[in-house]
Amino acid sequence: MNEPRPLVAYAFAYVGRQLHSFDELNANAALRRQRGIQLAFEKTSGRHILRTIIDSSTYRAVPFVSREKFRQAINTAREAGADLLLADIQELMTRTRRNRIIECTNALDALDVEIWDASLHRTWRSMTAAERRPLVISAARAAQSRSEAVKAGISLSRAEKSKAPNGNYKKGVLANRRCADQRARRYRDFVLSEMAKLPPGEKLSPSTLATALNAAGLPSARGGRWSHNTAKDLIARVEDMAVAQPLS
Structure with a gap:
């Protein structure tokens, strides 16, 4: 058998x-x-x-x-x-x-x-x-019901944001920067590994990195796909981190 x-x-x-x-x-x-x-x-x-x-x-x-x-x-x-x-x-x-x-x-x-x-x-x-x-x-x-619920939540979020006092603007900017820095630390190894694949002297382009991040299923700041601009910002932050805290 x-x-x-x-x-x-x-x-x-x-x-x-x-x-x-x-x-x-x-x-x-x-x-x-x-x-x-x-x-x-x-x-x-x-x-x-x-x-x-x-x-x-x-x-x-x-x-x-x-x-x-x-x-x-x-x-x-x-x-x-x-x-x-x-x-x-x-x-x-x-x-x-x-x-x-x-x-x-x-x-x-x-x-x-x-x-x-x-x-x-x-x-x-x-x-x-x-x-x-x-x-x-x-x-x-x-899936349709979930999509409708998400859209309703987005509408409510936008309405709440419109009522936010102007004094919260600076706090929001600082919070966004902190989140961007945390994301750069989280993806640092991935970005550096993509840089290491390139020939000596060649820089990692934002478009190439965006393609690699999307292929790996890694989400951008808003949970969606990476674009040229969001990948460009990530590269800049990772490079700043590498200068400030070089790998041992």
Whole structure:
């Protein structure tokens, strides 16, 4: 009798801020819930999880199927002759922007690795079009509701800002500078590593850095994509830090 194929588990969640330690990852409710579902599947199915890849992002425009760690999980499963285990495909799609949900379904269809939904004890490939349709519709409706809530929150925030007294302007400027400095310290190693890839004497361009930051899924100040100007400011701050506090 053939042994059941092993599993590579992938858990993903969008977060309000970057998670920097295993303790923070373990404390995240969405990731903890997914891991619980996957471990329960391992126990009831008799399958063995070879490796678990935990992923999180503050950048909500990129769906989970486009994440570098998702591709890593797929490659790991392929090389090990294993299947990929997701806790709840519908939940992952629900957290995806509405205009990217179909992209997720197409990406799952194109994979040459078997994808298991631990909550359903089913593979993606075994689900019929009729079974997938309500999953996609539910995810789209949830994404729309979340988008409307975010827009309402932005409108309220703008209204509150318009009422702020002028005396708070300087405090706001100082707070923004502190945040920018903290972000530069956080991304310093990444920027320096991109600089190190260049030939001697060649400077890192803002556009090149912006492309690298976006590809790595690292969010800008407002949680969106990096532009030429925001990357230019980051380079300047990192260079100032390198002069003030050179690497040992």
